[in-house]
Structure formats: C-alpha cells, structure tokens
Amino acid sequence: MNRDIVLLRTVEVAAIASYKYIGKKDKDLVDQAAVEAFEVMLKNEKGFKLKVVNGEGELDQAPMLFVGQILGDLEDPSVMTYDVSVDPVEGTHPAAYNFAGSIATIAFSKENTMLQLPEMYMEKLFVSTDFIDQIDLSKGIISCIEEMQKHANRKDLKCIILDKPRHKEVIEKMNEMGIIVRLIQDGDVLAAIDVVNGDADFVYGIGGAPEGSLMASLAISSGCKMQSKLIRYEEVWPNEQETKLRKDKEKAWLDKYNLDFDSILDDFDLVADKSARFFAAGLTAGGSLKPVDYKDGKFYVNAFMSSHGMVRNIDSVYDIEKVNVLKPEIKFLFDKYKR
Structure with missing residues (x-):
C-alpha cells in the first residue's frame, strides 16, 4: 500500500x-x-x-x-x-x-x-509562507515581528502563543505592537497547522524541543519556515527544586547530541530533507x-x-x-x- x-x-x-x-x-x-x-x-x-x-x-x-x-x-x-x-x-x-x-x-x-533532540525546552518561531524571508531569531522575536509587519504593511498580524507565565512580557509587547494574539493552553504543533491553513501568521513560544522536529517537518513540507533555539530549564523555572538536577541533565544532553544554547537552528538543521x-x-x-x-x-x-x-x-x-x-x-x- x-x-x-x-x-x-x-x-x-x-x-x-x-x-x-x-x-x-x-x-x-x-x-x-x-x-x-x-x-x-x-x-x-x-x-x-x-x-x-x-x-x-x-x-x-x-x-x-x-x-x-x-x-x-x-x-x-x-x-x-x-x-x-x-x-x-x-x-x-x-x-x-x-x-x-x-x-x-x-x-x-x-x-x-532528522536531528535527535533532547527532552529540553526550545524557543520556536514558525511563520507562514508570506514571511519566510523576514525572520532572523538571532535578532530576537520583536525584531522578527517588526520585519514581518513592515513586509505586510500592516500591524494586525495574527500570532498563536502558549498562555504561560514565561510568555507574559512578550504577549504584552505584542499587544502594544498591534498583533492579534490568540492564547492556547497546549499544542504548538497544532497551532503550526493553523498557520499553514491560513488561520494565523505565526506561532511563537518556548515549548518542548522534540516537538520542534515535527514543526520543522511541517514547515519544510508545507513551504512555511521555522527557526528555533534551545533554552535553559532555569530560564523557564528559575526557582524550582528540580532546576539544579536539570542543569546536569542538560549538560549531558548537549554533549551527547553536540548541541548548544547559542545556535539558531533552521528547520533544515532539524530535518535535512x-x-x-x-x-x-x-x-x-x-x-x-x-x-x-x-x-x-x-x-x-x-x-x-x-x-x-x-x-x-x-x-x-x-x-x-x-x-x-x-x-x-x-x-x-x-x-x-x-x-
């Protein structure tokens, strides 16, 4: 079959x-x-x-x-x-x-x-086909949004983002910039499907790294674009008891997978096909x-x-x-x- x-x-x-x-x-x-x-x-x-x-x-x-x-x-x-x-x-x-x-x-x-990804946090930006040449996550999400607004010649782009405390400041900033923000509780892969289907212009947020491979495959196969970067556990949960243990795990994972916290990973870095x-x-x-x-x-x-x-x-x-x-x-x- x-x-x-x-x-x-x-x-x-x-x-x-x-x-x-x-x-x-x-x-x-x-x-x-x-x-x-x-x-x-x-x-x-x-x-x-x-x-x-x-x-x-x-x-x-x-x-x-x-x-x-x-x-x-x-x-x-x-x-x-x-x-x-x-x-x-x-x-x-x-x-x-x-x-x-x-x-x-x-x-x-x-x-x-396919790049094997550890069970870590990852900053992910997934954009529609209209904005594949306008994003550079190394300059930060706000710069990316400004470039997308300039390209579209309008401020009211639609963003889907996880409604989490770690996103509070960027959500407030996007609202100030005129972005129409749709908050979700779970499912950034599902949100990326909505971008492909034209229900939003981009998905942004810090979520699970393994799901990044699914989103990269979706971007490549649909003609959209994704960029990402691994994020330290302590940036998301600075005061948790587990944070110290996770530091040791993260170091071991980065060594194992030959990854780091500084590199911007393109969708083709995650799935080279x-x-x-x-x-x-x-x-x-x-x-x-x-x-x-x-x-x-x-x-x-x-x-x-x-x-x-x-x-x-x-x-x-x-x-x-x-x-x-x-x-x-x-x-x-x-x-x-x-x-």
Whole structure:
C-alpha cells in the first residue's frame, strides 16, 4: 500500500483509539491507546521501515514509542528505512480533560536526516509562507515581528502563543505592537497547522524541543519556515527544586547530541530533507482541525498532511461494521477501545 496512505490512516486510527479516554482525566490511558494503535497499524506493513528518532514520554515515563524503535517491515532487510518523529498524542492533558489542543501526529524523512533532540525546552518561531524571508531569531522575536509587519504593511498580524507565565512580557509587547494574539493552553504543533491553513501568521513560544522536529517537518513540507533555539530549564523555572538536577541533565544532553544554547537552528538543521512529510489527525483538536467524533457506528476524523508544498485537509469516515470485516487488525483496536 502507498506509504503516505498508511501513515495517514495510522494517525487517524490513533485518534479513534484515544477517543475512548477523552475527558476521563487520565493522560496515560489516552497516550497508551494511541501508542498501541501506531504499533498495530504499522507492524504488518510491507515495503518500508520507520526508525523513531524523536519519540515521547522519556521524562514522565508515559507510554511511548521509544527512540531507536523500528516500526514497519522488520522481515525484509532490503527495504528503505526512514527517520520519524512521532507523538501519538500531542497534548495528552487537553485530551484527558476534553478541551482543545490534542492531535495524533507523525513526520518522516530520509534515513539519517532528522536531528535527535533532547527532552529540553526550545524557543520556536514558525511563520507562514508570506514571511519566510523576514525572520532572523538571532535578532530576537520583536525584531522578527517588526520585519514581518513592515513586509505586510500592516500591524494586525495574527500570532498563536502558549498562555504561560514565561510568555507574559512578550504577549504584552505584542499587544502594544498591534498583533492579534490568540492564547492556547497546549499544542504548538497544532497551532503550526493553523498557520499553514491560513488561520494565523505565526506561532511563537518556548515549548518542548522534540516537538520542534515535527514543526520543522511541517514547515519544510508545507513551504512555511521555522527557526528555533534551545533554552535553559532555569530560564523557564528559575526557582524550582528540580532546576539544579536539570542543569546536569542538560549538560549531558548537549554533549551527547553536540548541541548548544547559542545556535539558531533552521528547520533544515532539524530535518535535512526537502521531501519530508507530515501527518496529523484531530483528537480534541481546535482551530482549523476538527475533533474526532462518533455517531451511529461511524467515526468521523479530520486529518491533515503536507509534502512538497502540497497541503491536504481530509475528512474521513470509518464505518466500524464495514472496516471490521475488511481490516481485522483494525477490528482488534475498535473492539478494545470502543467507548
């Protein structure tokens, strides 16, 4: 089967499996359902292998697809292997409490083109195709915004940003500059999809570094642009007891991955492949992506994919009775995770 269709179906079924636990206040159950869906959907596929370069759950011991795990055709050594960054549920907290901000997502590129990123904080700026030549994060976010406003010849650009204390000052400054600020609680990857779909001009903020690989793949595959920089834990949480321990971890991670806190990382520094692809499906979703829904024996899933500058927003219907007959491996998931 076509590899892109396989991965599109994988994120869709992961969203369907996790649907059982929406609003149940247990983010590990949400994540575990999606992880199992990924493994079930990919374990019998032929013709390609996927190597997990950036997984999830390493710090909080959540159910996870671990770094180095191989998915796909494990029997044929001659098939091509691709790098993947994966988050079976990006936004487990909003999914567990049933508010906007969660998706199932995966991105892939040619083997040995994805940079492995540590479980650290990262400053990220993701801009639409209109502003790919106007940003230079080394000059700071305010300078980038001023250049984008000059280029657009208007002040009222739309920004999506995580509503966190660490962003208080920049949010206030953007409001003063005339930027229309949309605050979100979780999900900067989902926010970047909104930029691609034209619902905002840029996403900015400090969030998780591994998600940066997903956003870089999205930028490359859609024709947008992203820049980023690793951030010290103590800059975000200066007074926490964990800060000293994190300093030692961060030093070890930087040495291991040959990274630093000073370099501006372009999207191609994170994913060095023009043919990178990105896939996502809405769980509780929000913005331009709709949440998964169920009615009368059918699941309704809104998915997204991008490659080579082509963007697709896809509505799919999974008729449980028909799918169970034609795809018994999915029947197992539908039976286990029916609500």
